[in-house]
Amino acid sequence: MANGYVGKIALVDLSTEKIETIPLEDSICSDFIGGYGLGAKLLYDLQKPGTDALSPESILGFMTGPLTGTPAVTGSRFAVLGKSPLTGTWSDSNCGGYFGPALKMAGYDGIFVRGAARAPVYILAADGKIDIVDAGEIWGKNTSDAEQIIKKQLGDKTQVASIGIAGEKQVLIANIINDEGRAAGRSGFGAVMGSKKLKAVVAKGERDVPLADPHKMQELRKEAIRDMKKDDGLFEAFQNGSGAYTPMGIATGDAPTKNWSGSGWDDFPQGSDWTDKDVYKYRVKKYACYRCPIACGGLVKMESKKYGVLETHQPEYETMAVFSSNCLNDNIESLIKIDNLCNNYGVDTISAGSLVAYVIQCFEEGLITKEDIDGLEMTWGNHEAIVAMTEKIATREGIGDILAGGFQSAIEHLGTRTEPYAMHVRGEALPMHDPRFEPALGLIYKINASPAKHLPASQFFKPPGLDLDIPDFGTDIEKQVERARSIRVLECLNNAMSSAGLCVRGYLSFDVRFLAAFLEAATGKNWTVEGLVEAGERIANMRQAFNVREGVNLIDEKFPRLALGKPPLERGPLAGSSVDIDSMLEAYLEEMDWDKESGRPSRRKLNELGLQNIADDLGSQ
């Protein structure tokens, strides 16, 4: 087995309690790198097409990359992957903290879970061995309590990725939390764990990750950190935590306002004197994921008359934006309360906040009444009602039971007239970066195999040092098609970076050549930027093949017209801006060599990437 990997992936069947080892050949590691890339290949082979995501037959993967748990800068990440119960598409959700490194140090590159337990369990990976452990004591507990109980029993160095009550109740926007506040947030994988009665995956171990050239790895680490700190201020900006970006996001129009219908501070003047310092006035401590010099995390302590004493994690930008400008809510204490509540129940904040904003707009426009929503006064900025509605969704209480099924369930129940205010793609809520601010985002939200996600959307950034001519970022309609063409290479590199186990904030802070160099020092194989693009393209095609085989065609999928500037906003920072999504889509599909009607990858492209068997399977032309 190549270095960088520990050479073992477990397949745990919770129905039969059988534990197998998935064979891991060197060649598929080189072809798909690791993380969700390797996961896409394994899941395609292991899971039958058409499997219901919440059925025992579905498979959920937890995968690390070859750089996870190594000295590579920001090598903390792991991916959760599978078929999303929310969208029915391929999905992967990425997370940092300490769980990923611990899984590798416990002797596993990944764990795949199928079946469903009869009673609640957790999976314990420790010192090269897997156990299925009774979780009766922690079922019904929030994520933070469950983590603390397990750590008390197994020791502080144990790392826990668990679901909360939302996952147990199969809320379709339930997430998975590790380190009490790091979330594999999107796609509803918490509900998949709930359907399997799997409360947590727990990792404990102190094995070294084998490296081809440990000395070189340490040297590269020092060089990469020097490179990150060099000049452009991005490193410093990332150190403040993403929440610090919120005031700027609202001022520029990047952050949606008033459920995407408003215009920055014009519609949200209450927050216009916010600075990043206001956002973090409650911060008492900073912290980092595994060996990360950026350390973007923070803990806050708040003593609020309304919301009591809270010691919790600082909210990230997406949470801040969706529950502040998007709901016209300027009460920062309520944002911290909501963040804590969502982490503890195990609910995705972007999805919950988007559903709340939709309910507010439907209520304000007279499309629904108080009777429809359990008597709550869902008006813009009513933070108490916003907190209450979020809690209802997380616990499936009253109207929350409908909203817990996501936008599709909400529209079915509240009426198709509410549909224009539902900002989602196939049920996944749009993230808090507006395509009217950067049109390439619209393309990525629409066509990425795991749609409406903000981490793949970072593909629109060019990493430092990449020799690729891309038109400037911005809304110029003439340049949208050119930008769409450049997404292929950026997407492929982004896939390679994530699959290797790095964090996007590291990747965007140091020269792209470090990614290849870290991989080479870890695995001993020769990696170049071109090789990374090729592997990333193989991963993109594998994810797309999963969707095609499931009968998912994102080309035909509805996309919220408001987010495309149809009609354009009349005032504010995004006035007049619109997105030519059809032309961008056509250019992108041409670059990818995917069929313009079905999205099916061409036989030529699949052959070029060594995926002939996939071409046969899909009947590619």
Ligand code: SF4
């Ligand atoms: S930048 Fe932040 S999220 Fe990324 S690895 Fe570092 S601490 Fe974790």
